[in-house]
Amino acid sequence: MTLPLMNSQLVVLWTDALVWLLVLVCAIFSMHVVRSPTLRMAWHSVLVRPMGMASLTVLMAFVLIGLADSIHLRERLDNGQYDVEVHSLLDRALGDLNAHPERTYSAPLAAYALAKETVQQPDGIQTREYPRLRFGGAHLVDPTADWANDVTTRAAKGVALGAIASVLLMAFCTLLLSIFRQQSPIRVLLGIVRPKPDTIAWRSFMLTLLVLCILAGAGMTLAQGYHVMGTDKVGQDVLYQSLKSVRTGLVIGTLTTLVTLPLAIGLGLLAGYFRGWVDDVIQYIYTTLNSIPWVLLVAAAVLVVQVFIEQHESSFSSAAERADVRLLALCMIIGLTGWTGLARLLRAEVLKLREQDYVTAARAFGVSNLQILLRHILPNVQHLILISVVMDFSGLVLAEAILSYVGVGVDPVMNSWGNMINAARLELAREPVVWWPLATAFSFMFALVLAANLFADVVRDAFDPRAGNQHSGKDGEA
């Protein structure tokens, strides 16, 4: 689908539309949270924990990158036609990062190529030496002398820029808070630096913001003269690829839930509430699905989709569109095979809930089954749903890499950490060792998954009544 927009054309890929739909759903859910006192309290206790705030901030940074990469545009060329290439907002923001490919591998921040080549000197003598890179350090006159100095000044400039930017952001946040709370900015600031107990951990937010801004600043200034994380086999910038992979990871981690949740909630509630033959049928379905080894089930389904896409090659207008359809199919497949765990959990919980007095009372008043399920049962299991969504997210991001290795992951032309790892894993055997594509992909993946896991841990503590009891019991003993 395409829409005209100023001097470009907005291209809406399938996953783009669904990502924004998901953003809308999240917005509606947050409004619901703000209105409900109990939910607000639970989320408050997530944000009180410094760990919860810090991990949420990092997650939001990733989400921002992912969303910027989910608005695709085609530029209008001088001749009035639209460009064939589709670029996202993120591509435009990163701009130069992708514009200066090298010939092949080059190390992070390198000014010279990785391997010696025969070079013709001006006086006609041929020598073997490390040639200069096309872009990395090309502005230096004599890299052997200037390189260290140049890199440190650039890095220092970037760190300073990042620090300034984060201070400005912090000031802005403080101002907003002071308007919102109708307090003087000084008092708000004091509250942030020395938080009272049970207040939102703004200090943790600011510190995380500072670290993120400094990293971004240093990356930006260095990227203007070097390939910060080196280049890959065909000379593409590794940092650029990793940033583009953020969207793939997020899409797999989140869009899958769009398929999982309706199935898991619907079938889980029905099985637990109606019992009898409904329960038998649903239990049969999920035991059958569960008994198939997960990777094999996904592999089988993906192979089928792959054949389908190959046969309908002509109906996709671009490689990006084809890769996008395959990504969507992968999410669907993982979702269709991954709802059993949550459905089982919900069924067990509903079996208990349906015997509660308030459900009996509702039934005695003649409330319909549908009403009971929606009004009385669903609100009482929503913490289980939330916890499972947050906990599954990190597993899905990690699974993408495994699936890509098996050969049933996202399209090979799509940027993803799995594809990066898969392409570079044999390069550790080279001399000299090419470690940077692997290191960068793993670091990005680790940062996202760690933030998600820490966040999930805090969310579970806040929402799971059992986890709460455990803590108090433990504290009581200590």
Place this chain on the structure above:
Amino acid sequence: MIRYLVRRVLYAFPILIGVNLITFFLFFVVNTPDNMARIHLGVKHVTPEAIRQWKAEHGYDKPLFLNSDGQGVNKLTDTLFVERSLKLFALDFGKADDGRDIARDIKNRMWPSLAIALPVFIFGLMANITIALLMIFYRATRLEYLGVIGLIALMSISGLFYIIAGQYFIAKLWQWLPISGYGDGIDAFKFILLPVLVSVAAGIGSGARWYRTIFLEEIGKDYVRTARAKGLSEMRVLFRHVLKNGMIPILTGAVVVLPLLFTGSLVTESFFGIPGLGSYTIDAIRAQDFAIVQTMVFLGSALYILGLLLTDISYTLVDPRVKLS
């Protein structure tokens, strides 16, 4: 008990038939044998004649469900569904696309898989329980808090990283162990060590964290308070009481994977060049050899159902309060 077991075994059949229907549908209905032939023949050689010949050679030249040319019962039995799916129940796995006997391949390849998976299972269990107990011993201290964050960090690392880093540092840089491969007899030991080490390390994060919650749940119970009230030392409480009772959910939870140890791990085996069932499956997926993949799916499901059955039995063995009916 016997009646319960018989019923459970009978219940396994509809599930296995369901599994077969799913895989059959995916492999042969959505993706018809004609497509398969086209993929295997390559774009250049696709002629109707070549496709027919390929199908005949590999036994795909029958109708899917109903053979209208057949006589009597043959109408239903001389079909791809019977040939490819129902025969699996008789453990007749047929031939792979390259003509090899799948049953023999599986028999040869399950031992290397087991040689990796069994030590991983045992040492993993031991390592995870030890770490979980240590954390319980230091519970509600700063050390435990750091420990939990450490475990979350460990489980946030991709499994591929453990393998790649292990191969790079231990095998390539320090040259302590061979990077990949497999040998027979005593020779196998040095090849097995690295994959086992890497797999155990990769499992510690989630495993120890899970066991920690189990032990934490135990330690809040009344019998622990009684044991403390009797004046038992913390060590004795932990090892004699908490460990013993915590082992019930841990062991019964672990039993379900026991039969699946035979099928091995896809990624580990292919990275380390172990000629087991995991690498067999991955090769089949990459070569789009559906006969092998279907067999492995069937085998995996059957073993999983066996694992569920063993779990039920193990409950009655370790916990006399549980009665199967």
